[in-house]
Amino acid sequence: MKLKDVRFRLRGDIEPDKRIVIVAIDSKSIDRLGRWPWDRKIIAKLIENLKEVRVIALDIVFSEPSNAYSDKLLSYAVNKNNVVTGYYFRDEETKIHPQSYLNLMHSKIKIVKILEDVKILPVKEFPYAELNIPLIKAQAGFFNIFPDDDGVYRKINLLVLYNGELYPHLSLKTLEKFKNSPLIVGITNYGIKGLWVGNELIPVDESGRLTINYYGKGGSFQTVSAVDIINGNLKLSSDNIVFIGATEMGISDIRNTPFDPVMPGVEISATVLSNILKQQYLIHNAWVTLLDIAFIAIPVLLLCLFLTKASKTLISLFIFSGITFLTYLSNFFIFKAYFLDLSIIYPFISLSICYLASEAYRNLIIEKKSKFIKKAFSSYIAPELVEIIIKNPDKLRLGGEKRIITVMFSDIRNFTTISESLNPEQLVTLLNNYLDPMTKIVLKHKGMLDKYIGDAIMAVYNAPVDLKEHAREAVLTALEMLKELKSLNEKFAMMKFPQIGIGIGINTGEAITGNMGTEKRFDYTAIGDTVNLASRLEGLNKFYGTKIIISESTFNGIVNKEQIFIRELDLIRVKGKKEPVKIYEVMEEDSPLISVVKDFEKALHLYRNCMFKEALKIFTYIHEEFSDQVSSIYEERCKDYILNPPPSDWDRVYTAREK
Known part of the structure; x- marks a missing residue:
């Protein structure tokens, strides 16, 4: 995405539709007429002075009543002139006047062609809306704009679902008013198939979104001060389409675009309308997809050809950089000349993969060693530890360190009795069927499987790599183990095996962690009172009739206790310790x-x-x-x-x- 943004800036400014004018509530207007919001009779006068233009679009919402006289003047000016009003959708609940909702219903998409059986429509949906006061009955369009994940506004949702109906964006509703042609939406089983104004197709995706072709930084459109219109110092022609909105930095809705990090939202709406009127769409159709494939395949083939001749890493890097630069340059010129929205990331990914594969071949012996280490350790050590060992083989040396960890012990209840009821083969089958999913749960929550002690499992969290919420992850592990046990017991019942129950003890505290043993044979493990107490807590489940017991230190270590149900059990002095420990029970969500x-x-x-x-x-x-x-x-x-x-x-x- 960032590379595409650079492509915009390299292209430079282009000219928008000259008929579109922005009447700005700017600093000049604020200085002359007072701070925003103005009395609505001022807005009414502004609209009256623009009544000669083709369409007036208001990037403003009047959701709360002011004084009755001003509201009446405003509603009269809006309702009698060629005005499209604005409103916005929201996630937070808001009260809507019944008349305002009826007014909104007149602005929905009225012609919807359902071409195939539709189960889910992937159009953005909202539960609530902030609407204009009931007196304002003109056609309306929403002015919400939604950024990409990095906060940049590259696409615009021209359609939104609300109460089962499709509603158009302000720019789209303005276009409908300007063309005096109805909006038509075609829907198929994968989403929006087409969006038309009259016979003109607007190339939206299945979610009703359009990629915006920006013209430049803020101020690309002809912009006039609202005060000049209000005072009669300036008149616009009958061909103009006017967007009224705030551009003054203190009150405007500033948006981050590929061209400008502080572009007023009203200018984005104007940009979209200009794109449609001039048909300056960023094109990404089937032919562009074929061109994308060519841009992926041809540079990779050239890179492979040249890399076979390169004997050194530095030369390979130079070749890779050169072909990558030429690929981007070609992509840019096609975009600038024909508005073809070619992918940038996929050619770069394919070139990078090719280059890295070539370099990996050079280091085949090192890769073989890495695979051996992964195979040897990944079945019982957390993936993060495996990566550390691969990158730093010195970690395999003997030694230890003090660190705060969370230790979890789990044990099968009455295992001696169970083992006596099964033959050796059955016992091994039962243990394997139990230990395998339980181990996966430990690793899923970023724990390190320390060891199996017969039927017991010992897991360590926050070692050897840091884990921010290690106490919470240990508790979530325990809860998921109990949930998994229910499925396992159903499986064991079908296998004619006895039902099993487990007890789990969790403690958080300081311990010595590291490789313990001899130079020839050692294990990464944890030792200390923290480990011993976790084991004691596991055993206390038999006495209290519980399944999960945690220490006070673990309880305090769980910063986010959402969806974890805990009750204090007791203040206890476990065997072998003088200091008492406050203990807690973690309960299953259906307890x-x-x-x-x-x-x-x-x-x-x-x-x-x-x-x-x-x-x-x-x-x-x-x-x-x-x-x-x-x-x-x-x-x-x-x-x-x-x-x-x-x-x-x-x-x-x-x-x-x-x-």
């Missing part, structure tokens, strides 16, 4: 317990404030209604503390007796 999280938190607050009888009632309710094992645990604790109150220095911490 019925989500509805009573607030009740559970209230009961937990009462419990920690030694209000055991009050807490007992809530815990009992949640336990009985939802079969919640956590509430059952607290229920028993409350009963115990009611009979045997805790000491005054009670620290509210539960000490786990098992790993």
